[in-house]
């Protein structure tokens with residue numbers, strides 16, 4: 001069986017930053033990802049990012065990704081395994097993964113889990129019809145493969161993802177008929193909402209999808225108004241002519257692997273669902289197994305980068321590496337995170353982290 | 361209501377503008393109505409006209425005396441929330457961010473839209489700025505009648521060839 005000092009599962013911003021920190025102190029790192037490239041969600045983010053300069057604000061997601069890739073590639077102590085899906089994890093830190101049909105195993109002294117999240121779906125009649133997509137899939141089609149998902153899109157969900165993917169659809173010359181939101185106000189940043197509204201996309205709150213209409217694929221959608229208890233109101237139905245229903249209704253951390261390993265998990269709605277119980281330094285309940293990025297609670301690429309760094313540093317320390325200025329570095333990262341999580345949009349995260357018992 | 365529709369109220373819009381005398385020179389109009397963790401407007405301005413304090417969630421504030429209307433913040437703002445406006449001989453000359461292809465041409469007449477996405481007036485493209493350092497956001501210079509000062513915000517997107 002192969003062995004490695006530190007195995008990192010997931011090469012998104014969290015995993016890559018953890019790798020960087022570990023490599024910096026001389027650790028030997030194996031980075032494994034099921035996709036054929038590094039970058040995670042950032043591979044499809046063509047828009048300018050928020051945040052401050054330290055987090056590369058105003059640069060585009062894909063360019064930030066390239067910066068992070070350049071920081072680590074060709075490092076003599078880094079091994080990258082692409083197209084490899086981790087399917088099993090055991091308490092003795094043995095990890096099973098598949099490449100094609102082939103099953104492999106690797107044992108690590110420490111494991112950093114940074115596998116990100118999966119997209120949520122909402123139940124409605126015919127939601128399995130071709131043409132019903134998750135927003136991330138639409139973004140991948142357009143921005144990674146240059147393929148338009150359809151001609152007329154109904155967007156569901158007004159979080160930043162729904163707002164941004166709407167804008168990117170418009171950029172790809174795809175019509176977005178309407179954006180609907182079940183809550184009574186827009187969830188994402190208002191600047192993103194204004195950006196699509198001024199280009200003619202109407203945003204309607206208190207609305208949801210009743211059913212998708214079509215024989216072999218989506219030909220239309222029936223939407224309806226919701227009451228305060230989020231129940232559809234009979235008689236308010238409206239038919240929307242569209243060939244794509246794009247769902248941007250949230251993400252859930254990919255914690256199955258950790259559960260399989262027997263790590264302690266807790267349901268925290270504010271963080272997206274089941275999340276690993278971690279300490280301030282991102283240690284899970286299993287020795288030398290860590291979780292960071294969206295997998296430890298749905299946030300942002302900027303925070304994923306920082307939680308990745310904190311995690312890389314604590315793993316380095318636990319593995320016995322001398323980490324220069326550890327206290328100052330971690331304190332600085334915590335402060336930056338706190339700045340990001342401040343303000344009204346950070347409220348949910350702060351509440352979630354409080355429930356978890358960490359406010360790092 | 362902006363929280364429900366994405367359209368700011370007339371009062372909110374007015375609060376972002378200086379008086380019309382100040383607008384004889386080009387000034388940045390920042391429409392960032394809600395606290396978000398973001399500050400490239402502050403860090404990109406070479407004249408130190410925009411301030412976002414240490415707590416980057418605080419909304420940006422602008423010192424119109426310092427603003428030269430250069431437009432640099434316009435293409436650095438990830439929210440596309442900044443435009444530059446100037447009053448000149450009964451016309452408004454605006455600089456707006458634009459991230460669609462194909463870009464319009466100088467001299468072309470385009471449809472100008474308001475914040476609700478309605479076409480309000482034709483406008484003339486007087487300049488198209490698009491260099492590598494602008495990070496893929498072009499700056500369009502558009503001229504429209506003064507009557508639309510508080511309404512105009514963007515131009516209609518031209519549809520590219522398939």
Ligand SMILES: Cc1cc2nc3c(=O)[nH]c(=O)nc-3n(C[C@H](O)[C@H](O)[C@H](O)COP(=O)(O)OP(=O)(O)OC[C@H]3O[C@@H](n4cnc5c(N)ncnc54)[C@H](O)[C@@H]3O)c2cc1C
Pocket residue numbers: 009010011012013014015032033034035039040041042045048049050084085086087114115116117136139160161162164165254292293294295299300301302303304
């Ligand atoms: C449309 C959209 C817009 C966004 N805009 C912004 C923004 O403007 N600013 C911002 O800060 N954030 C933004 N984000 C959020 C940001 O992209 C994510 O928060 C961030 O990418 C999370 O990083 P991560 O490293 O935790 O996970 P990810 O980037 O999701 O990476 C996880 C990686 O793990 C791999 N993986 C998963 N499971 C396995 C497995 N079993 N085996 C092997 N590999 C596996 C995946 O292939 C992936 O590469 C946006 C997200 C979306 C979808």
Ligand code: SF4
Pocket residue numbers: 387388404405406407408409410422426427428429430431432433434444
């Ligand atoms: S227009 Fe130029 S001077 Fe004015 S705030 Fe923007 S960057 Fe600063």
Ligand code: SF4
Pocket residue numbers: 191390391392398399400401402412420436437438439440441442
């Ligand atoms: S850069 Fe734009 S979105 Fe960010 S704070 Fe400044 S004005 Fe608001």
